[in-house]
Amino acid sequence: MRVFIQNFMKYRFLLMELVKKGIKLKYRRSYLGILWTLIEPLLTTIVLTVIFGNLLNRGNSSYPVYILSGRLLYSFFSSGTTAAMKSIRANAGMIKKVYVPKYMYPLSTVIYNYAIFLISLIILILVSLFLGVFPTYKVLVCVLPLIIVGIMTIGVGMILSTLNVFFRDLEYLWGVATMLIMYSSAIFYHVEDVVKGDAAKEFIFNLNPLYCCITVFRNGIFGDTIHWGLLLYAFLFSVVSFIIGVALFIKKQDKFILYI
């Protein structure tokens, strides 16, 4: 453990550099640069509002806030895990030539996606205020799902990055899986409309930890009753996935080089 911390301290500058690189390169050579972290979710929210707002007759004015809050969390989770999954293969050239702690790659990938995600929350604040959704004291609770979703993304990202070294199919499978997660996370519809009082259906929704995070996040934003049970479940899920991810990664990392 002490060796691990020493090693981490030695390479923390590398972690910083990799995070910086991720953020810098994401928007390099685009005219609006980092502004895209704000514009892109805004535009997709407008599209979703126009389509589903009319389709589902959810015409109330806070509907864009509802979409945006769900979409931001989901897109962080999906882009974070997908990028982490590919990070070992993407850095194969470096891993084969120089020794660096390998967990730096998935970890830095998730961190830079998290940084971009946090920046994009600005647009959520702006849209909320613009549409008259004002924060109550409950907005403080929002911090918890944000932390949990971060831990969960690292954990799942570690698992995926390890498995993807040995089975490349995972990239395609995970593409499908993230789509499934998106549709089951109630991003642009209200769960009540689907569940309609059916406890079994509600249970299925509650199995999705990302849905739990999104729900509690929205509870905080709209000042509703907080679903602490869902939050606890998401927290446990994130911790377990984190432990499994780290353990799996450490166990298999010496074999990476033989496969990449």
Add this chain to the structure above:
Amino acid sequence: MAKPVLKVDHVSMKFNLSTEKVDNLKEYFIKSLKGQISYNEYWALKDVSFKLQQGDRLGILGTNGAGKSTLLKVIAGVLKPTEGSIVTRGKIVPLLELGAGFDKQYTGAENIYLYGAVLGYTKEFIDEKYDEIVEFSELGEFIDVPIKNYSSGMKARLGFSIATVVEPEILILDEVLAVGDAAFRKKSEAKLQGMFDKGVTVLFVSHSVKQVRRICNKAIILDHGEVKRFGDIDAVADEYVSIIRGGKPTKRMKMRERIRQNVEKELRETIEKETEERLRVTIRKELEQEIRKEIMAEYVNENK
């Protein structure tokens, strides 16, 4: 004796060469159900052991596939040995494929920090050495251009400049660096020579025995992952040359043998002389005492 800078202790490295490459789930499941996943074990290194002291410059010789690069990778920490252990003291700088850690979209300046971080430098250290790196690489204003627009020579120059800005304890060289044009090559060789003079420990892989002789003071011959010979450069290099010539002794080896015989003869003569001299001294002492006693006895008898 000083503690070794590098200790390679009974290192073995096994690769599983699967007969058919399985890297997707479907195949894996089908094959493992059928019990068809078979591996050919391949030992790239077998029980390799040696020690290097500070300032030793080891040439690693061997034919293609003898395990030279694997050995370097194990020492650099990129590969973890299946058995055995590596103990190193101090900083290792691998000059293998310069610029492997570069990001194409990053500019030269940004890559200095990135690659520096990969090599484990701190930010303060790079800040301090930044100008030196840029100056040595001779990139000038190109330093702010993305690497993807660099020529391969420019990339190698930058990589070399970043990697050699530290003073490592152990330097790993794979083939001699043909970096850039003649002028830069001269400059980089001078820099390496400066490191050699300061007593850096070097691991050098090359197919050119001439270069190994020029640079190294020790050598190791690897053959199918095994150490065939480890020792001082001259004898090992000669043996290697004879191996690649199919076991025929080389002129140098014949010469060495002749010189050896001469030296042996001389040495035998000298030692013989020396021993005789020593013997004479000791025997003389003994004889003196004996004779002294006899003479004394004669006196005693006379006085009875």
